[in-house]
Amino acid sequence: MAKKIQTLDEVTIRFAGDSGDGMQLTGTQFTNTVASLGNDLSTLPDYPAEIRAPAGTTYGVSGFQIKFGSTDILTPGDTCDVLVAMNPAALVTNVKILRDGGTIIVNEDAFTEKNLRMAGLSTNPLEDHSLEKFNVHAIGITKLTTYALADMNLSTRFVDKTKNFFALGLMYWMYNRPLDQSIRFIEEKFGAKDKQVAEANLKVLRAGYNYGDTTEVFTTRFDVRPAKLPPGKYRNIMGNVATALGLVAAARKSGLQLFLGSYPITPASDILHELARLKEFGVKTFQAEDEIAAICAAIGASYAGALAATTTSGPGLALKTEALGLAIMLELPLVIVDVQRGGPSTGLPTKTEQADLLQAVLGRNGEAPLCVLAASSPADCFLTVYEAARLAIKFMTPVICLTDGYLGNGAEPWRIPDAGELPPIPVTFAKDPVGFQPYARDPGTLARPWAIPGTPGLEHRIGGLEKQDVTGNINYDPDNHDLMIRLRAQKIEKIADDIPEQTVEGSRSGDLLLVGWGSTYGSIKSAVAGIRESGHAVSQIHLRHINPFPRNLGPLLSAFKTVIVPEINSGQLIKLLRAKYLVDAVGFNVVRGLPLRSEEIEDFVENHIGGKHA
């Protein structure tokens, strides 16, 4: 019997299983296929920090959520429509985000007494009617996988490892997606090393697909048409990859060598991994002995004339703090990427947060201003880090580029820029010894000359001690110190003249404005759409430039009666806005290690304006 195909605008699916069940791979595969069919999408990998937590436990559950659609997809979804749960622990930890009436696909073979106990369940949810408001499909995925591989004489352990491809195949069937992309992936990934492994995975993938087609359990499959994205060539991209590519592009466009000094830290390490592969681009990556060595090597590389970067996450940025002060004192270009994670201390290594903002803007000894930018989506990491490199070079300053765990590991379609059309990054090295002064300043930018060692006649000293204006000699004069502090601050302020004015989504004045920064862009934008639907006028400002702020930000803020600032922290941007603009802004703050839910923002805003009017 031909099955009915129903067209949907958007769907959110969450794949969840034990850390060993390959859920991240399954999710990534599904994402790549969906992306290549032209859907807009947003993903949220949500996995434990442990390398391998005990199997079957709730804290060992690894999840991957994808929202895709023919519409503009802004977030990975507050709730999901479909939950694929490979064991009881995955079911109990994720069912709370499944919408009422949503679909559950579970591997019923994993609902053993032991696994139920590991998940803290006294009864089997497949039998105790606790899932009645959902549409549950309990499928013997382990058994069906075993049947599919019965003629291959493989170990139980091996067979068990392939069952995620059954779930993937079934979801491809259910959402009318072709298998080609994953077939190619399996052949490339496993085929070269072990033909049998490739064959087994392909068999299981097809078995999952065919199961959907033949079983009578499923009567409907779904289709999601391509999204109406602006014309162009697209690829799917994760934030950390976009960051790596942004750095390579900036090096190419500036004609500089790219040097990365880095120390492995979740969730930033993938930037190091990406760049370490790109040796044919002349990229030099140095995995240092610690965070301090990583940034100090980058400072040395910058001194020697490279585009230097260091990548880290919050605790690593804390360790780099003193060296950041050195980079500020030396006035050398440097890009620091902080892929923020849950803090303080080791915190929540694999979860996302926006709580490093004040650390980035203010967290150093002495008066130590630097430039801070923040990316707003996985693909936006590319342009943001590119802009960071451009400003670092032009203003001879360290620039911190803030992303976060969600941006770094999340993915979305990216309209690939034409390499030829990226903005130029001009570099001028000082060459002329006549009248050379290492701390003489460009009148426009207040940047000092970039004089690299080995240039005849430009020998000079640098170091962390206070510099005399112009000469750069060590100097303890009180007035000189006061002057240098002002000059360093003015230089950073001057960046505001070089960056675009702040844009507003919606009208440029009115009753209500939502101001955000970083990865909350999509959640806030969704919330704004919801608030408008319920009849309120609302505008949105999302900041890429946080220090300095765009020069028109103050007037924009004061053109609204109510300013609400949603952040995944206890209120950090709001402090800066209040301090600088004396704006009586209201914070919306939830710090759960997860992206903000747009519904929560919406509810908060509506309560707030409702409460005001009451």
Added chain:
Amino acid sequence: MVNPSLDVWVATGDGDGLSIGGNHMIHMLRRNLNIKVLLFNNQIYGLTKGQYSPTSLLGQVTKSTPAGVIDFPFIPVSLALGAQATFVARAMDRDPKHLQEMVRRAEAHHGAAFVEIYQNCNVFNDGAFFQFTEKETKDDHIVYLEHGKPLLFGKERQRGIRLNGFRPEAVSLKDGKYSASDLLVHDEKDSTLAFILANMIHNPDLPRPMGVFLALEHPTYEEQMADQIARAKSRKGEGDLQKLLDGEETWVIK
């Protein structure tokens, strides 16, 4: 790494090089970066005004250890050898000719070079090395290491070091029991010997070795880095930025 043609020197001390920067020191040495380190060891923190350092001696009374130091000191040469340094030497502030030679050797070395320099701090730790530097005592308390030559010391060079098993001992050549041919002959390519010489410090009856403990030829970090890049370029061609941005899977929306 960015510009391997630059001559890079680090002038450091026992605090900077072995304490706050100790981690960086050992990793720089094991990586064999082409950096020359002059570690001025005065066994005290001078700049911060008189606290004990990682090379201060047991029992040493300083401002921060009024009852005496209770932690065991680093032996900089041993630390450098343990960190797989390819060039390790020791010299003294009061023997400028020898010091100059060590600096020249470090400069000529291919890779990381570590030179420990005993330096008197006349303010906070005066006389720490006098037995090695002063005319009356130095001949009996130091032995110069020279590649391929026996270890001789003493005013008349009538004393020497021989190996008893793995243990070095001081012997006299005067009484006829030992001759120069019984003595340990220095070999700066021998890393086992370098450790034995470094450990002579533990025996107060032995003179302190000065000179090049070890000089090995290994590829430098930056050469290998450049090699990997050159190989990748010859295998894949110079990187194409547009191809990189495009990645492997693209689709077009019209």
